[in-house]
Amino acid sequence: MNLKIALLPGDGIGPEVLNQAVKCLHAVEETFNHHFTFKEALVGATAIDRTGNPLPNQTLNLCQEADAVLFGAIGDPKYDNDPSAKVRPEQGLLKLRKELGLFANIRPVQVFPTLLDNSPLKKDIIAGTDFVIYRELTGGIYFGEKKLNEEGTIASDLCEYSEKEISRIAHLAFKAAKNRSGKLTLVDKANVLESSRLWRRVVSKIAESYPEVTLDFLFVDNAAMQIILNPSQFDIILTENMFGDIISDEGSVIGGSIGLLASASVGEQNALFEPIHGSYPQAKGKDIANPIASILSAAMLLEHFGLFEEAMSVREAVDKSLKKGIVTPDLAKKSQYGTNQVGDFIADNIVDEDDDLNMNDENIGLGKSTII
Numbered sequence: 001m002n003l004k005i006a007l008l009p010g011d012g013i014g015p016e017v018l019n020q021a022v023k024c025l026h027a028v029e030e031t032f033n034h035h036f037t038f039k040e041a042l043v044g045a046t047a048i049d050r051t052g053n054p055l056p057n058q059t060l061n062l063c064q065e066a067d068a069v070l071f072g073a074i075g076d077p078k079y080d081n082d083p084s085a086k087v088r089p090e091q092g093l094l095k096l097r098k099e100l101g102l103f104a105n106i107r108p109v110q111v112f113p114t115l116l117d118n119s120p121l122k123k124d125i126i127a128g129t130d131f132v133i134y135r136e137l138t139g140g141i142y143f144g145e146k147k148l149n150e151e152g153t154i155a156s157d158l159c160e161y162s163e164k165e166i167s168r169i170a171h172l173a174f175k176a177a178k179n180r181s182g183k184l185t186l187v188d189k190a191n192v193l194e195s196s197r198l199w200r201r202v203v204s205k206i207a208e209s210y211p212e213v214t215l216d217f218l219f220v221d222n223a224a225m226q227i228i229l230n231p232s233q234f235d236i237i238l239t240e241n242m243f244g245d246i247i248s249d250e251g252s253v254i255g256g257s258i259g260l261l262a263s264a265s266v267g268e269q270n271a272l273f274e275p276i277h278g279s280y281p282q283a284k285g286k287d288i289a290n291p292i293a294s295i296l297s298a299a300m301l302l303e304h305f306g307l308f309e310e311a312m313s314v315r316e317a318v319d320k321s322l323k324k325g326i327v328t329p330d331l332a333k334k335s336q337y338g339t340n341q342v343g344d345f346i347a348d349n350i351v352d353e354d355d356d357l358n359m360n361d362e363n364i365g366l367g368k369s370t371i372i
């Protein structure tokens with residue numbers, strides 16, 4: 001298959017982890033005889049420094065013309081620590097999501113059997129965790145009108161949702177639930193927010209078209225607790241933009257590190273793949289960031305184009321690195337392996353299973369194809 005992939009390394013550890021994902025995609029190209037073309041562009045603080053714009057037109061055009069975007073991370077303390085900054089790296093990512101129409105952000109939360117001891121949570125609670133968060137990505141409080149009065153003493157952010165915005169992601173989430181265990185939980189704050197009550201009405205109506213799916217509702221405060229008390233109760237979680245952002249970072253605690261959680265953002269035309277973590281500026285240039293979230297995001301990219309065997313080969317190589325303890329320090333304090341070594345190991349272990357008769361595929365961590 002030929003694929004044009006836009007690479008947006010961004011800031012902090014973004015370039016380091018993205019490089020490892022690209023190594024793995026090169027290995028997939030060679031092993032399975034595909035042809036991927038990579039073109040890189042600026043985004044985030046790096047783009048502001050070079051052009052004054054966190055999402056230069058050239059970058060947006062490249063992404064619009066590409067088959068897929070592979071994104072590193074954006075963000076820089078010089079903006080995080082300056083609440084008055086007029087231009088911010090995050091605006092680049094938000095505008096990109098909006099312009100590409102990436103309304104559904106899909107964030108699988110699973111536990112690698114090898115990492116059951118890595119979580120601060122009890123093994124018997126987290127074993128078997130396997131749920132997917134469908135996070136609405138181009139609406140809600142992130143994109144509502146923002147106001148600050150002249151004195152700078154009163155500020156507001158409007159949380160607005162339309163029926164259309166809710167129903168298009170709801171359909172994707174119901175279809176995913178239908179293909180999995182048939183359970184969908186809508187996470188909201190319908191006891192307080194009018195926008196959440198609209199979500200409940202729209203989602204309840206759509207549920208009538210999916211009789212095989214059981215729908216239940218959970219207030220987000222309770223959901224935040226249930227996710228770590230009893231994660232196995234969840235299959236598909238559907239939620240709005242900000243709640244999805246927050247509960248997915250929380251969900252990463254189950255698996256042992258946020259450096260493991262990948263995501264796909266999809267719309268009608270475009271698709272973007274990125275780790276859920278940020279630019280982790282404290283780790284920039286230290287070769288300690290976990291590249292697995294970025295590598296698994298590349299695996300989701302492959303699945304998006306129907307390259308399931310290829311995606312599986314990446315997941316199996318990741319699993320092998322975990323089993324052999326070839327991991328970054330977030331997963332083993334005394335680890336002597338860096339971002340690059342872990343990336344090299346995983347890329348070197350991408351094999352076509354049909355060609356490898358000795359492959360042992362017992363107990364594969366994230367073996368199950370995810371969602372798209």
Ligand SMILES: NC(=O)c1ccc[n+]([C@@H]2O[C@H](COP(=O)([O-])OP(=O)(O)OC[C@H]3O[C@@H](n4cnc5c(N)ncnc54)[C@H](O)[C@@H]3O)[C@@H](O)[C@H]2O)c1
Nearest residue numbers: 073074075076080258259276277278279280281289290330
């Ligand atoms: N999609 C994105 O690009 C994205 C996502 C989240 C945050 N951000 C931005 O990133 C910057 C830093 O934000 P933050 O510190 O709140 O979140 P962060 O995700 O960058 O880091 C939070 C913590 O998670 C851990 N971590 C993150 N990535 C890791 C990795 N690959 N390997 C091992 N450990 C990892 C580290 O302990 C780190 O201190 C901010 O500017 C923020 O706006 C960007």
Ligand SMILES: CC(C)[C@H](C(=O)O)[C@@H](O)C(=O)O
Nearest residue numbers: 075090093094245276277278
């Ligand atoms: C950087 C920020 C705008 C972004 C978000 O809130 O969507 C990040 O936290 C994420 O999870 O991708």
Ligand SMILES: [Mg+2]
Nearest residue numbers: 245246249276
């Ligand atoms: Mg986030």
